[in-house]
Amino acid sequence: MALHVDDLRVYYRTLAGDVKALDGVTFEVADGEIMGLAGESGCGKSTLGKSLIRLDGRMRYVDGHAVLDGEELPIWDDGAMNAFRFRSVSIVPQYAMSALNPTRKIGRMIHELLRARGVDPHKTQPELQRRLELVGLDIGVLGLYPIELSGGMKQRVVMVISTLLDPALLIADEITSALDVSTQKAVAQTLVEIRDRGFVKSMIFITHDLAVLYQVADTILVMYAGKLAEKAPADEIVSNPRHPYTRLLVSSLPEVGVRYEEKELTGIPGRPPSLLDPPTGCRFRSRCPLATARCEQEPPWVEQNGRGIACWEAKPTPVPAPAAPLVGNAR
Amino acid sequence: MLRLDGVSKTYRVGSLGRGRLTAVRDVSFELNPGEVLSVIGESGSGKSTIGRMILRLLLPTAGSITYDDADIGALHRGALKDYYRNVQGVFQDPFSSYNPIFKADRIFSMVHAEFFPRVGADEWRQRVHEALESVGLNPRDCLHKFPHQLSGGQLQRLLIARALLLDIQYLVADEIISMLDASTRIDVLNLLADLKTRGLGILFITHDLSLGNYISDRTIILRHGCVVELGATQKVFGDPRHAYTQDLLASVPLLSEKWRRSDAGSSPAVRLPEQAEAPELVRVDDDHLVAAG
Numbered sequence: 001m002a003l004h005v006d007d008l009r010v011y012y013r014t015l016a017g018d019v020k021a022l023d024g025v026t027f028e029v030a031d032g033e034i035m036g037l038a039g040e041s042g043c044g045k046s047t048l049g050k051s052l053i054r055l056d057g058r059m060r061y062v063d064g065h066a067v068l069d070g071e072e073l074p075i076w077d078d079g080a081m082n083a084f085r086f087r088s089v090s091i092v093p094q095y096a097m098s099a100l101n102p103t104r105k106i107g108r109m110i111h112e113l114l115r116a117r118g119v120d121p122h123k124t125q126p127e128l129q130r131r132l133e134l135v136g137l138d139i140g141v142l143g144l145y146p147i148e149l150s151g152g153m154k155q156r157v158v159m160v161i162s163t164l165l166d167p168a169l170l171i172a173d174e175i176t177s178a179l180d181v182s183t184q185k186a187v188a189q190t191l192v193e194i195r196d197r198g199f200v201k202s203m204i205f206i207t208h209d210l211a212v213l214y215q216v217a218d219t220i221l222v223m224y225a226g227k228l229a230e231k232a233p234a235d236e237i238v239s240n241p242r243h244p245y246t247r248l249l250v251s252s253l254p255e256v257g258v259r260y261e262e263k264e265l266t267g268i269p270g271r272p273p274s275l276l277d278p279p280t281g282c283r284f285r286s287r288c289p290l291a292t293a294r295c296e297q298e299p300p301w302v303e304q305n306g307r308g309i310a311c312w313e314a315k316p317t318p319v320p321a322p323a324a325p326l327v328g329n330a331r
Numbered sequence: 332m333l334r335l336d337g338v339s340k341t342y343r344v345g346s347l348g349r350g351r352l353t354a355v356r357d358v359s360f361e362l363n364p365g366e367v368l369s370v371i372g373e374s375g376s377g378k379s380t381i382g383r384m385i386l387r388l389l390l391p392t393a394g395s396i397t398y399d400d401a402d403i404g405a406l407h408r409g410a411l412k413d414y415y416r417n418v419q420g421v422f423q424d425p426f427s428s429y430n431p432i433f434k435a436d437r438i439f440s441m442v443h444a445e446f447f448p449r450v451g452a453d454e455w456r457q458r459v460h461e462a463l464e465s466v467g468l469n470p471r472d473c474l475h476k477f478p479h480q481l482s483g484g485q486l487q488r489l490l491i492a493r494a495l496l497l498d499i500q501y502l503v504a505d506e507i508i509s510m511l512d513a514s515t516r517i518d519v520l521n522l523l524a525d526l527k528t529r530g531l532g533i534l535f536i537t538h539d540l541s542l543g544n545y546i547s548d549r550t551i552i553l554r555h556g557c558v559v560e561l562g563a564t565q566k567v568f569g570d571p572r573h574a575y576t577q578d579l580l581a582s583v584p585l586l587s588e589k590w591r592r593s594d595a596g597s598s599p600a601v602r603l604p605e606q607a608e609a610p611e612l613v614r615v616d617d618d619h620l621v622a623a624g
Binding site for chain 2: 189210211
């Protein structure tokens with residue numbers, strides 16, 4: 001098991017109190033797996049991604065563990081995390097432009113970066129060139145400034161740099177969101193290629209766009225208001241969602257081919273709860289069409305047949321075994 | 332009717348404006364009442380420039396935009412104000428469209444003072460409430476709040492309500508739902524479709540093909556400022572004739588079908604060379620024009 005996250009809690013410090021952006025999530029990412037992380041803005045998906053590599057100043061580690069290849073990531077210790085960054089955990093941020101130094105040519109920037117990490121840049125040079133070619137970039141980009149590249153090229157340069165030392169875990173945070181459709185496809189497919197060639201072991205691909213996730217991810221984890229809602233293989237999330245939130249989310253997506261006159265889609269009424277003082281029980285309760293009195297208790301996270309769900313009312317997938325009381329690792 | 336005739340726009344770029352960048356080349360189309368026309372293109376295709384020219388935030392370098400046979404470039408003072416009573420725009424980022432220190436109702440009072448000074452306060456309140464209800468907002472929930480207290484979907488609907496107060500005939504909607512979450516964006520989209528059935532003409536500018544397909548009657552595909560394909564939405568999406576349109580459609584991620592893996596990691600979709608002149612449009616079907624070459 002490449003990554004094992006156990007009951008991770010990370011809050012944001014604000015003047016009004018702690019915003020519980022990540023409030024107890026538990027999951028695993030297998031070797032060679034691309035796990036998609038989906039959810040609306042403010043559901044904690046980027047917080048989860050960031051907390052696995054670097055907490056920014058406002059974020060506060062509260063509880064939980066993250067174990068990568070048998071080694072615990074010291075999330076709470078910024079200094080100790082440095083040994084893991086780039087070598088074992090790497091990130092591709094949403095805006096590639098802000099990840100590249102605008103005053104350095106790409107080649108020189110990579111050179112400096114590697115030296116700062118104690119790696120001999122000359123040794124990695126052939127591998128760097130090979131990988132740039134692989135993602136469809138000319139070696140010439142090394143002599144260019146970031147401003148001279150297009151958005152998709154910058155995104156791919158950052159992807160090559162991030163994975164240069166073959167990290168075990170790559171976090172891709174909304175990397176396709178700011179791109180045009182054709183570039184988006186090329187970048188998303190490059191990610192899959194990077195995994196297929198073994199440059200990274202596992203990947204967490206964060207995006208709000210379920211359609212893109214379906215294209216690249218093996219499993220999809222849906223978050224809602226700082227907690228996990230559902231986890232299942234990508235095909236299952238799209239074709240057979242069980243959590244009412246996932247179901248409504250999937251059915252609200254307009255696809256090419258769906259037209260207003262023929263099929264009017266509906267959104268989800270209401271808005272996510274404030275995480276400053278989140279409601280007790282199921283957090284989707286106020287917007288959920290299935291909600292009952294039982295939902296005032298927090299639903300346990302139940303994992304079965306490779307899919308997990310946190311919902312009292314969702315119908316379980318038909319299982320051949322006689323119906324046993326659902327007991328999961330409730331927390 | 333809103334009509335664009337051979338409209339081009341060239342920006343001056345670079346130091347001292349020595350460079351020239353042609354954002355829109357020789358674009359012609361009509362927008363009728365009760366119709367949603369999608370303008371779809373990738374970044375840099377000139378789609379927003381077209382919207383801004385229609386709103387007269389920019390003047391075209393060549394060609395003309397006419398509203399009911401009057402060239403909007405020649406409108407001044409009272410006539411221009413009348414134009415804005417009829418044509419309004421809503422933009423992408425709802426959070427930057429508002430003044431953060433004004434409460435939401437202030438934008439309505441500004442419309443009141445500017446356009447309807449003779450309408451009494453009570454009647455105006457009534458009109459505001461009607462406009463809010465027609466966009467699915469509860470006046471009590473949103474009027475006395477600051478923008479940061481409202482969600483993106485609510486803010487966009489407030490802006491549409493503001494436009495509706497002016498008895499508009501046409502709305503330029505420039506990427507108005509790109510910043511919204513999946514669960515709320517469809518509601519705003521349905522609202523636009525509802526306004527259309529009430530006779531509003533909507534120019535729906537987007538980069539998202541599935542949204543354009545969902546809502547629009549007619550579609551324009553733009554590339555490097557030139558019209559590549561234009562026609563009834565079902566024809567453009569159902570039977571794309573131009574290589575660029577086909578290419579775009581093949582890149583759209585679908586929930587029903589995975590991308591073909593054969594071209595994994597290949598270079599981004601066909602990059603046709605930029606042309607100096609706008610290609611000529613050829614009629615291939617009823618209400619379906621395609622750029623030659």
